[in-house]
Amino acid sequence: MTLALGLVIAAAFALVVILGITVSTRIQLSPGSALARRIEPIDIEAFRNLVDPTENEYLRRRLPAAEFRRVQRERLRAAAAYIRVSGRNAAVLVAIGQAALSASDGATVEAARQLVDNALLLRRNASVALLRIYVAFAWPHSALAAAPVLHGYEQLSGRAMLLGRLQNPAVPVRIAAH
Amino acid sequence: MLQAHSILWDYLWVAPNLFLLAVGFLIWKRGLSRQVPGFLAFAILSALAELSVFGADIAPFVSAPNFWRIDWASLLLESLLKFLVIGEVFSRVFTQYPSISRVSRVAVSGSGAVLVLVAGLIAGFAHGDNPTLLISGVHLLEQTVFIIESGLILFLFLFAAYFRLSWDRLSFGILLGFGISACVHLATWAIIANASPSEQARTLFAFLNMGTYHLCVLIWLYYVVVPEKVVRKSVVPLPENNLAVWNRELERLLQQ
Numbered sequence: 100m101t102l103a104l105g106l107v108i109a110a111a112f113a114l115v116v117i118l119g120i121t122v123s124t125r126i127q128l129s130p131g132s133a134l135a136r137r138i139e140p141i142d143i144e145a146f147r148n149l150v151d152p153t154e155n156e157y158l159r160r161r162l163p164a165a166e167f168r169r170v171q172r173e174r175l176r177a178a179a180a181y182i183r184v185s186g187r188n189a190a191v192l193v194a195i196g197q198a199a200l201s202a203s204d205g206a207t208v209e210a211a212r213q214l215v216d217n218a219l220l221l222r223r224n225a226s227v228a229l230l231r232i233y234v235a236f237a238w239p240h241s242a243l244a245a246a247p248v249l250h251g252y253e254q255l256s257g258r259a260m261l262l263g264r265l266q267n268p269a270v271p272v273r274i275a276a277h
Numbered sequence: 278m279l280q281a282h283s284i285l286w287d288y289l290w291v292a293p294n295l296f297l298l299a300v301g302f303l304i305w306k307r308g309l310s311r312q313v314p315g316f317l318a319f320a321i322l323s324a325l326a327e328l329s330v331f332g333a334d335i336a337p338f339v340s341a342p343n344f345w346r347i348d349w350a351s352l353l354l355e356s357l358l359k360f361l362v363i364g365e366v367f368s369r370v371f372t373q374y375p376s377i378s379r380v381s382r383v384a385v386s387g388s389g390a391v392l393v394l395v396a397g398l399i400a401g402f403a404h405g406d407n408p409t410l411l412i413s414g415v416h417l418l419e420q421t422v423f424i425i426e427s428g429l430i431l432f433l434f435l436f437a438a439y440f441r442l443s444w445d446r447l448s449f450g451i452l453l454g455f456g457i458s459a460c461v462h463l464a465t466w467a468i469i470a471n472a473s474p475s476e477q478a479r480t481l482f483a484f485l486n487m488g489t490y491h492l493c494v495l496i497w498l499y500y501v502v503v504p505e506k507v508v509r510k511s512v513v514p515l516p517e518n519n520l521a522v523w524n525r526e527l528e529r530l531l532q533q
Contacts, residue, residue: 102402106467110427110460113430113459114456114460114461116435117460120435121434124449197442216374219442222441
């Protein structure tokens with residue numbers, strides 16, 4: 100009986116999740132303008148500084164061990180916040196890119212495909228980097244492993260601008276604040 | 278009305294399979310068979326298999342053990358085809374993007390392996406609801422198949438939602454139907470196979486299963502019959518105009 104109850108609860112949970120995703124997917128088919136407004140520009144220079152290994156090494160040499168751990172945890176928290184925003188922006192760009200895949204112009208479709216692919220890669224890397232940051236909270240001596248996210252984000256910015264340029268040459272997409 | 282072999286019972290057993298054959302015909306007629314060959318095979322073969330089971334149930338010359346053997350064969354065929362369709366939808370949605378193709382394959386294989394293990398363990402702990410192995414076995418197999426099926430479908434929905442991947446309309450409809458069907462069937466088969474419900478309750482569960490399956494077939498029919506709205510997608514709307522940033526990024530692109 101316990102087994103049956105457990106499986107019924109699991110099945111009900113799965114059904115609720117599937118229907119919830121179905122409903123939210125339908126709702127998310129909102130106009131592109133609403134999507135683009137969800138992009139949060141990131142200060143790339145500050146992010147780069149935060150994940151710079153030399154900066155990390157400098158702090159390690161200059162600060163006492165306890166102080167370094169405290170500072171490093173603060174930096175990890177800040178990096179995690181940047182990475183979360185990067186991941187969210189990547190998700191928005193996946194949606195924007197997928198919307199552009201139905202364009203009639205071949206160059207636009209190719210740019211959109213590359214944008215979606217890069218955005219997916221960034222979202223994946225952001226998840227891995229976040230996981231490593233959470234591990235690093237316990238062991239702050241390890242280096243910040245966010246370089247792939249930073250590189251991916253910079254690349255994505257270029258792709259987004261290229262797509263924006265192809266679709267509407269008058270104005271660019273901006274996902275990075277410098 | 279809610280009794281075995283009532284008109285409603287026979288309707289719910291036969292009609293979804295006739296609709297499913299119609300779905301298969303429409304897929305072929307509309308030239309979608311190259312997009313979803315697995316689902317086309319499922320629509321035709323599983324409908325025919327279920328109609329054979331229905332025929333075996335009402336035919337006086339088919340003995341009870343032979344009925345259960347036909348049921349076993351039908352279940353195995355349907356299960357195989359369902360996993361084929363899930364694999365087909367997975368390929369259509371996830372493997373077109375190189376950046377997540379490999380990770381999605383690894384993730385879905387891993388989830389599948391875990392689900393098979395869990396379903397096997399749960400089946401091992403079940404005591405069986407019938408002294409005849411032929412009957413209790415088919416119930417346990419139903420439970421096992423629906424655990425794996427619902428788990429895989431849930432995984433695909435979560436994975437796509439996480440990456441904000443949009444599905445093509447047909448794949449979405451197919452998986453939605455399978456998802457609803459698998460979850461409801463899992464719940465009912467879990468009770469039937471493990472909780473020894475009364476005969477009356479079993480009949481009600483059978484009605485629930487057949488009604489749900491009918492609904493799912495109608496969902497598939499809807500997604501095949503009603504065409505996707507052709508919407509002129511708007512250009513990427515642009516949040517800010519920053520020519521300096523644009524130029525810098527363009528230069529960086531050109532230098533790569």
